[in-house]
Amino acid sequence: MKSAPSPRNRTLKILPEEREKLLAGLSAPTKKLSPPEIRNRLFKGDLFSLAGFFPSSCVDLMILDPPYNLDKEFRSSSFRKKSASDYLAYLKSFLCPLKRLLKKEASLYLCGDWNSCGAIQQALEECGFFIRNRITWQREKGRGAGKNWKNCSEDIWFATCAKDYFFDAGAVKIRKKVIAPYREKGRPKDWREEKGEKYRLTFPSNFLNDITVPYWSMPENTPHPTQKPEKLMAKLILASSREGDLVFDPFCGSGTTLVTAKKLSRDFCGIEREEEYCLYAAKRLENASSDRRIQGYDGEAFLERNASFPEKS
Numbered sequence: 001m002k003s004a005p006s007p008r009n010r011t012l013k014i015l016p017e018e019r020e021k022l023l024a025g026l027s028a029p030t031k032k033l034s035p036p037e038i039r040n041r042l043f044k045g046d047l048f049s050l051a052g053f054f055p056s057s058c059v060d061l062m063i064l065d066p067p068y069n070l071d072k073e074f075r076s077s078s079f080r081k082k083s084a085s086d087y088l089a090y091l092k093s094f095l096c097p098l099k100r101l102l103k104k105e106a107s108l109y110l111c112g113d114w115n116s117c118g119a120i121q122q123a124l125e126e127c128g129f130f131i132r133n134r135i136t137w138q139r140e141k142g143r144g145a146g147k148n149w150k151n152c153s154e155d156i157w158f159a160t161c162a163k164d165y166f167f168d169a170g171a172v173k174i175r176k177k178v179i180a181p182y183r184e185k186g187r188p189k190d191w192r193e194e195k196g197e198k199y200r201l202t203f204p205s206n207f208l209n210d211i212t213v214p215y216w217s218m219p220e221n222t223p224h225p226t227q228k229p230e231k232l233m234a235k236l237i238l239a240s241s242r243e244g245d246l247v248f249d250p251f252c253g254s255g256t257t258l259v260t261a262k263k264l265s266r267d268f269c270g271i272e273r274e275e276e277y278c279l280y281a282a283k284r285l286e287n288a289s290s291d292r293r294i295q296g297y298d299g300e301a302f303l304e305r306n307a308s309f310p311e312k313s
């Protein structure tokens with residue numbers, strides 16, 4: 001017998017009576033869209049069929065989280081592991097056409113794992129992007145393996161279209177507890193004290209060890225099989241876009257990029273081909289109208305892993 005879900009389980013649920021309303025307005029375009037027509041929109045459909053309808057030079061930041069090179073089911077569709085050269089061809093098949101949508105000074109982040117890193121680097125280079133960095137983020141829960149190292153990290157490649165680009169390192173500072181609170185002439189040296197806690201705001205590195213993968217008791221959790229954490233997307237969005245900029249995610253899944261962009265006062269646009277995932281994204285976007293909190297971010301800096309959820313203001 002199936003046990004009853006825990007009362008603390010906050011995984012998003014779509015009620016049958018909500019479906020129709022949530023799906024309204026998600027249909028795929030049938031004619032070319034103007035730049036204002038793609039702002040704050042989620043399109044249901046296949047990106048390869050839809051990309052041609054999108055206007056050129058309109059996106060400030062593109063975040064791509066395509067299927068990794070492994071076998072994975074996504075509701076009615078699935079992805080099958082490919083040879084390295086076929087995965088490279090797959091990456092180029094969307095990176096090259098989507099480049100047209102980016103503004104001259106736009107940035108791009110492309111998610112992957114250790115196994116796809118060679119193909120990702122090559123695809124970005126061959127599509128003419130400037131690679132700026134590779135961020136590695138630590139997943140608390142790794143895929144265990146008896147005869148290998150447990151896979152406990154993923155990568156996000158950071159690239160730009162041009163030599164000039166926007167980057168705001170000050171917007172993604174980390175709030176770290178101070179172990180040795182030095183003072184100079186009686187005054188705190190580079191640290192502050194608030195509610196009895198001594199902390200310092202530090203600049204981020206390309207290794208993120210403060211990320212929690214969404215799980216059942218987190219309000220952002222959905223049944224999507226590869227949902228990214230809002231805190232992770234918030235770092236990319238805050239560092240590489242300004243308020244009002246357009247953030248685009250062509251593999252948007254449960255809508256994490258779009259929801260986080262909305263919470264941070266950016267415009268968003270996303271494409272997802274699975275109806276069920278579109279529903280999760282649409283409902284999360286609706287919820288974000290009244291609750292802009294991002295777990296692990298206090299509006300000024302990022303908190304250490306598993307920090308409590310900020311109070312609703």
Ligand SMILES: C[S@@+](CC[C@H](N)C(=O)[O-])C[C@H]1O[C@@H](n2cnc3c(N)ncnc32)[C@H](O)[C@@H]1O
Pocket residue numbers: 045046047048065066067068074077224226227228229250251252253254255256257271272273274277
């Ligand atoms: C790795 S998941 C993205 C998860 C997402 N970042 C989130 O937080 O929920 C990749 C998504 O791309 C979608 N997808 C794969 N191929 C697609 C295509 N050709 N067009 C549109 N969506 C596609 C899949 O259905 C899946 O939801």
